Amino acid sequence: MASLHHSMEPYVADSQLNSNSLATHSSLEIKINQLEMETTPMPNHGEAGHQVVGVGPPSNADNGISLTWEDLWVTVPDAKGSRRPIIQGLTGYVQPGEVLAIMGPSGCGKSTLLDALAGRLGANTRQSGDILINGRTQTLAYGTSAYVTQDETLITTLTVKEAVYYSAQLQLPNSMTKSEKKERAETTIREMGLQDSMNTRIGGWGAKGLSGGQKRRVSICIEILTRPKLLFLDEPTSGLDSAASYYVMSRIAKLEQREGRTIITSIHQPSSEVFGLFTNLCLLSSGRVVYFGRANATNEFFASNGFPCPTLQNPSDHFLRTINKDFDEVTHQLVEVQDIEQGLKGKRATEEVIEILVTSFKSSDGYQEVKRQVSEICKWGGTGSSLEKSRSHASFFTQCLVLTKRSSVNMSRDLGYYWLRLAIYVTLSLGVGTIFYDIGSGNSSIQARGAMLMFIASFLTFMTIGGFPSFVEDMKVFERERLNGHYGTTAFVVANTLSAVPYLLLISLIPGALAYYLSGLHPGFEHFLYFDSVLFTCMVLVESLMMIVASIVPNFLMGIIIGAGIQAVMALGAGFFRLPNDLPKPFWKYPLQYIAFHKYAYQGMYKNEFQGLTFPSNQIGQRGMITGEYILKNEFQVEMGYSKWVDLGILLGMVVLYRVLFLAIIKIVENVKPAISKFKSVKPKQKIQVMETPTATPIHMN
Numbered sequence: 001m002a003s004l005h006h007s008m009e010p011y012v013a014d015s016q017l018n019s020n021s022l023a024t025h026s027s028l029e030i031k032i033n034q035l036e037m038e039t040t041p042m043p044n045h046g047e048a049g050h051q052v053v054g055v056g057p058p059s060n061a062d063n064g065i066s067l068t069w070e071d072l073w074v075t076v077p078d079a080k081g082s083r084r085p086i087i088q089g090l091t092g093y094v095q096p097g098e099v100l101a102i103m104g105p106s107g108c109g110k111s112t113l114l115d116a117l118a119g120r121l122g123a124n125t126r127q128s129g130d131i132l133i134n135g136r137t138q139t140l141a142y143g144t145s146a147y148v149t150q151d152e153t154l155i156t157t158l159t160v161k162e163a164v165y166y167s168a169q170l171q172l173p174n175s176m177t178k179s180e181k182k183e184r185a186e187t188t189i190r191e192m193g194l195q196d197s198m199n200t201r202i203g204g205w206g207a208k209g210l211s212g213g214q215k216r217r218v219s220i221c222i223e224i225l226t227r228p229k230l231l232f233l234d235e236p237t238s239g240l241d242s243a244a245s246y247y248v249m250s251r252i253a254k255l256e257q258r259e260g261r262t263i264i265t266s267i268h269q270p271s272s273e274v275f276g277l278f279t280n281l282c283l284l285s286s287g288r289v290v291y292f293g294r295a296n297a298t299n300e301f302f303a304s305n306g307f308p309c310p311t312l313q314n315p316s317d318h319f320l321r322t323i324n325k326d327f328d329e330v331t332h333q334l335v336e337v338q339d340i341e342q343g344l345k346g347k348r349a350t351e352e353v354i355e356i357l358v359t360s361f362k363s364s365d366g367y368q369e370v371k372r373q374v375s376e377i378c379k380w381g382g383t384g385s386s387l388e389k390s391r392s393h394a395s396f397f398t399q400c401l402v403l404t405k406r407s408s409v410n411m412s413r414d415l416g417y418y419w420l421r422l423a424i425y426v427t428l429s430l431g432v433g434t435i436f437y438d439i440g441s442g443n444s445s446i447q448a449r450g451a452m453l454m455f456i457a458s459f460l461t462f463m464t465i466g467g468f469p470s471f472v473e474d475m476k477v478f479e480r481e482r483l484n485g486h487y488g489t490t491a492f493v494v495a496n497t498l499s500a501v502p503y504l505l506l507i508s509l510i511p512g513a514l515a516y517y518l519s520g521l522h523p524g525f526e527h528f529l530y531f532d533s534v535l536f537t538c539m540v541l542v543e544s545l546m547m548i549v550a551s552i553v554p555n556f557l558m559g560i561i562i563g564a565g566i567q568a569v570m571a572l573g574a575g576f577f578r579l580p581n582d583l584p585k586p587f588w589k590y591p592l593q594y595i596a597f598h599k600y601a602y603q604g605m606y607k608n609e610f611q612g613l614t615f616p617s618n619q620i621g622q623r624g625m626i627t628g629e630y631i632l633k634n635e636f637q638v639e640m641g642y643s644k645w646v647d648l649g650i651l652l653g654m655v656v657l658y659r660v661l662f663l664a665i666i667k668i669v670e671n672v673k674p675a676i677s678k679f680k681s682v683k684p685k686q687k688i689q690v691m692e693t694p695t696a697t698p699i700h701m702n
């Protein structure tokens with residue numbers, strides 16, 4: 001308690017200001033006091049910033065994670081074809097039991113720094129410099145740390161309670177009982193102040209549910225459930241009011257204090273209370289470090305450079321306003337500067353102020369101290385624990401079970417996933433059923449049967465791409481959860497397959513039955529069953545194909561176009577629009593006809609329909625009957641060397657192949673991505689390291 005207050009000393013003026021306003025809300029004040037009482041003492045963050053930095057490992061280093069980075073550069077391609085640096089030679093560290101805040105104006109590189117440290121930079125970026133975990137090079141991705149990103153990727157159809165509880169079941173070890181997991185989920189929800197929204201659905205487009213700030217808190221809940229050793233938070237308080245920000249951040253900070261966790265958070269505009277929770281501050285401007293050191297010594301650093309925080313102003317507001325140059329061209333505003341020794345006041349352009357601060361920091365003892373601390377950590381870091389590849393301890397079976405349940409609930413509540421398709425399928429099959437109503441057994445019914453079965457096997461299954469947008473949303477959630485190590489890829493694929501089966505059965509059974517019996521296709525239930533099995537398998541196949549597309553092209557508009565294109569090409573070369581013997585040999589006949597699942601669907605359905613039936617011949621002058629086998633062989637040029645069951649077997653084999661391919665693509669991407677990032681981690685060319693020095697603006701002394 002004492003040290004908590006101590007850490008907030010430099011902000012007394014602002015705290016008083018805030019507490020005055022809080023006094024009008026007595027219940028709020030009581031809550032804050034309660035929180036402070038609950039808060040265990042803060043670690044000693046030092047008296048005067050840089051000068052007081054502990055030498056040697058912290059007591060909890062053995063279990064915790066120390067992260068250091070040295071001369072870190074990140075570049076992206078620019079319009080001229082060269083590379084633009086967005087992070088420029090940063091050096092810093094964070095240790096167990098510390099909260100490092102990354103602050104700076106919008107676009108200064110906070111998220112990029114977090115992404116670089118968490119090993120999640122985009123494909124077009126290049127990184128150089130050393131990032132070490134406990135003094136060792138380790139790949140930080142896929143389940144090695146928890147990361148609350150800026151965008152909310154949550155399952156919108158679940159309630160808060162469901163989302164957090166499912167996550168608890170997936171992430172918490174099997175050694176915990178169900179009720180313990182439930183309790184942990186509920187406690188975490190309460191800690192994030194979401195108890196009143198427990199049964200509210202998260203909501204997304206078209207269905208409003210939680211507010212933006214509440215969704216943020218759900219995301220945080222999910223990531224802190226397991227009390228991760230290393231936690232990254234990208235603007236956790238955006239969308240929250242100041243009191244909520246304080247509660248949320250103090251709960252997160254509690255993790256750090258009690259359990260020696262390592263927390264790195266970017267933050268936009270912390271109140272003085274929130275600022276008081278940070279151990280260290282990394283202040284950035286255009287990717288360069290303006291200040292790195294004890295958060296409570298920042299004021300002193302600014303004051304010593306001639307930019308003291310005005311009385312009654314929130315220090316973090318002051319820091320950001322001093323270094324924000326985005327609006328200079330519009331406002332022509334100058335920053336007030338004080339010459340402390342001579343007691344003179346003047347004004348400078350923001351660009352110049354930033355240059356002064358950056359240069360001053362680089363030549364300060366504080367910077368030397370940061371570098372010394374980094375090399376200290378690297379020396380003793382080898383004694384610390386390493387990050388396990390996956391934090392998930394629920395067994396594979398539990399993961400499959402929970403994911404299947406969660407996915408089923410989502411599918412049942414998301415209208416676009418299956419219900420809308422069912423409605424359209426029913427409409428379409430009524431259309432097919434009425435157009436081909438009572439198809440009869442005349443010679444003309446041969447072509448009609450062929451056309452109808454082709455339509456069902458290609459166009460009814462084609463419509464399965466309608467569920468693609470919902471699936472892309474699923475993939476986004478999967479990507480986030482997978483990166484944070486909630487469960488394995490195989491469990492996701494198995495669960496997705498299992499949960500989809502009942503719905504696909506439903507949408508193949510009802511429309512299939514309507515079309516089949518209205519038109520009066522081959523009589524006999526076993527024939528209907530085969531027909532429906534092919535329809536069902538084709539739908540699973542198209543879903544599997546779309547999953548592969550989604551894993552390569554996560555953009556849903558592009559995905560739909562690509563998926564539709566692939567299917568159209570397959571249907572074209574499957575042997576109906578052009579008979580198999582007439583297909584041009586290169587490409588269309590070999591290999592396309594054999595790759596296209598439509599070929600096996602048509603042939604299976606045709607064999608099922610025509611074998612065992614006879615039709616009157618339409619040859620002039622020829623009276624008599626022709627057999628179904630004759631039609632299959634001569635009219636549709638169907639391969640008669642194997643039975644319809646082989647066609648169905650090939651289709652089922654394709655389903656397995658597509659799903660395995662989907663799994664393989666995800667696994668390859670997971671393994672290849674970090675390797676590519678490592679390969680691309682090269683020193684940027686020297687020329688981009690040379691920073692342009694802005695032309696000095698004369699000081700206008702009063």
Ligand SMILES: Nc1ncnc2c1ncn2[C@@H]1O[C@H](COP(=O)(O)OP(=O)(O)OP(=O)(O)O)[C@@H](O)[C@H]1O
Nearest residue numbers: 076086105106107108109110111112113122124125
């Ligand atoms: N992959 C990328 N390709 C191209 N430019 C990028 C990439 N990532 C980041 N940038 C650019 O780098 C700069 C810093 O972006 P970043 O998202 O890190 O800023 P930020 O400080 O987190 O901003 P905000 O506070 O608004 O979220 C921006 O100008 C952004 O456009």
